[in-house]
Amino acid sequence: MPDLDPPLIAWYRANARDLPWRAEGFGAWGVLVSEFMLQQTQVSRVIPRLEEWLERWPTPADLAAAPPADAVRLWANLGYPRRALWLHRAATEIRDRHDGVVPRDVDALLALTGIGDYTARAVAVFAYGDRHPVVDTNTRRVLARAVDGKSQPGAPSKVDLASMSAILPTDDADAAILNAAAMELGAVVCTSRSPQCDACPISHACAWRAAGYPDTGDDRRKQARYEGSDRQARGAVLQVLRAASDHSAPFDAVLAEWPDALQRARAIDSLVRDGLVEVTDGRLHLPR
């Protein structure tokens, strides 16, 4: 559907947000850290944490040299703290396997801890300017609507990469911009709940609009309730340890008055399994 590209690219050039990782010369390490943080966390929450991280750990080797506990603590309230641990591991792998340089090859990126189909291609495209399809949830929604005429995308799959490849310009730089433009459109105009079709540069070519905005339903499964969940318990444990001056607290003192003792135990066990918490001498602490 090549008639989507020119208006989308023009719109992006005129309307793209001025985000830190889009600055000229931001660097592959900065892009990589930003992509880790942006995995399921909103842009507005990432920006302040990202600046803090890059100031403290300007290179992969700097992060690799720090104890994982520092990474988990500086991750603060970004959520999914396993990402902090995985980013630390990825930094170690970059130091050990790639001489401290963020790899450019997609397969090499995919081999790093915490990097999947999206992040690997985002780094190769946005940091190094190579030509690959970059598909996140925003792009999937834009394609579902504009191309497939559906209100929401189905479950993620490898087909998404092929769909984006099919409309990718030949030129590397144009391809990179289209990747970014599709994401940007989904993030600020073609949003999940209240799309601003009046402001959309490709509304004239949108299959969903042409079909009269049918509600095709949503294949995605709903998020589990957070209140009262194990995730909430895990988060509470880590909040305590992050706030402790030495990253540790007596085992029995952590969540002592949590309403569900079984759930408390389950949360601590799973955190230990994940490597986010360690138990030493009757104390819980972040991984050293």
Add this chain to the structure above:
DNA sequence: TACTCGTGGGT
């Protein structure tokens, strides 16, 4: 494939 994994902004 389906499930799990935090935290908070937007409506």
Add this chain to the structure above:
DNA sequence: TACCCAAGAGT
């Protein structure tokens, strides 16, 4: 006010 959902990845 509840609920949706967010630049996903690993198992």
